[in-house]
Amino acid sequence: MRHFLKLEGMNEPEARHILTLANKAKKNRGKKSKGMGPLAGQIWALIFTKASTRTRVSFEVAIRELGGVPSFLSAAEIQLGRGELVRDTARVMGRMVHGAVIRTFAQADVEEFADFAKIPTINALTDDEHPCQILSDIFTIEEKRGPIRGKKIAFIGDAACNVPRSWAEAAKIFDFQLICGAPREFRPPSVGSHVSWTEDPGKAATGADVLYTDVWVSMGKEAETAEREKIFAPYRIDRKLVAQAKKDVLVLHCLPAYRGKEISAELLEERAQDIFDQAENRLHTQKGILEWIVAKPLRGKE
Numbered sequence: 001m002r003h004f005l006k007l008e009g010m011n012e013p014e015a016r017h018i019l020t021l022a023n024k025a026k027k028n029r030g031k032k033s034k035g036m037g038p039l040a041g042q043i044w045a046l047i048f049t050k051a052s053t054r055t056r057v058s059f060e061v062a063i064r065e066l067g068g069v070p071s072f073l074s075a076a077e078i079q080l081g082r083g084e085l086v087r088d089t090a091r092v093m094g095r096m097v098h099g100a101v102i103r104t105f106a107q108a109d110v111e112e113f114a115d116f117a118k119i120p121t122i123n124a125l126t127d128d129e130h131p132c133q134i135l136s137d138i139f140t141i142e143e144k145r146g147p148i149r150g151k152k153i154a155f156i157g158d159a160a161c162n163v164p165r166s167w168a169e170a171a172k173i174f175d176f177q178l179i180c181g182a183p184r185e186f187r188p189p190s191v192g193s194h195v196s197w198t199e200d201p202g203k204a205a206t207g208a209d210v211l212y213t214d215v216w217v218s219m220g221k222e223a224e225t226a227e228r229e230k231i232f233a234p235y236r237i238d239r240k241l242v243a244q245a246k247k248d249v250l251v252l253h254c255l256p257a258y259r260g261k262e263i264s265a266e267l268l269e270e271r272a273q274d275i276f277d278q279a280e281n282r283l284h285t286q287k288g289i290l291e292w293i294v295a296k297p298l299r300g301k302e
């Protein structure tokens with residue numbers, strides 16, 4: 001059985017296969033489908049402990065358009081929110097639904113769920129990973145700028161949070177350079193041949209093919225808002241920073257955006273076409289992930 005819990009451990013052909021499915025899904029959206037969708041007869045639970053707009057809606061729509069039925073369960077409204085164990089919730093779900101999409105805090109909880117539910121499980125964001133987002137962003141970059149191999153992706157902001165961590169895994173799989181411009185306290189947990197770090201956002205942006213940012217205050221870190229806003233103030237992406245990157249730099253933001261914080265209002269509006277195409281691509285990539293996860297692997301391959 002397949003799960004999609006993190007990018008680490010995935011190989012490029014497998015990840016590329018998902019992107020190919022996503023590409024087909026985008027091209028064929030709205031066309032009359034032949035036969036039943038790959039999720040026909042299936043009910044998928046969406047168990048979310050944190051807020052979501054893009055991930056929730058894209059999965060709900062993707063599941064329906066692939067023939068399945070989504071069941072959205074806010075963790076606060078099921079017994080999980082009153083202390084029922086993840087493993088018990090998982091054993092119940094595994095007996096009733098066909099797959100699960102989970103957004104929560106601890107990565108270990110998604111992994112425990114997958115172990116105990118024994119149904120295909122997708123990580124829709126944890127404190128450590130946001131694999132659906134990054135795979136989708138690679139789709140967007142390749143759609144707009146061609147192959148990502150060898151490109152320079154500059155991540156500006158909190159390089160210790162889920163989004164850049166998944167970027168770092170993707171850099172190894174797809175063989176590109178991730179340069180993080182981040183304060184020392186929020187530097188990436190590890191650097192290497194594909195991932196580097198500088199405290200100087202201008203240096204990180206120099207020659208970049210893609211300038212990427214995320215919120216300064218991730219979900220769960222709200223108590224640190226005032227302190228973070230002070231520390232991250234020099235890490236806003238704006239027209240000045242864009243001028244240091246390549247001439248045709250692509251500006252991306254996983255959203256939600258806080259204008260005047262991690263991105264200037266004028267830059268967000270100027271680059272809105274790309275940034276909201278990026279958001280739309282979440283839908284097509286979720287379809288790729290879902291189709292891949294329910295497909296029968298070739299005998300002897302898994």
Ligand code: CP
Nearest residue numbers: 052053054055254255
């Ligand atoms: N980018 C992203 O995951 O957005 P949501 O939090 O709205 O799902």
Ligand code: NVA
Nearest residue numbers: 161163214218219255
């Ligand atoms: N790092 C952000 C991503 C939001 C999609 C968070 O975890 O809140």
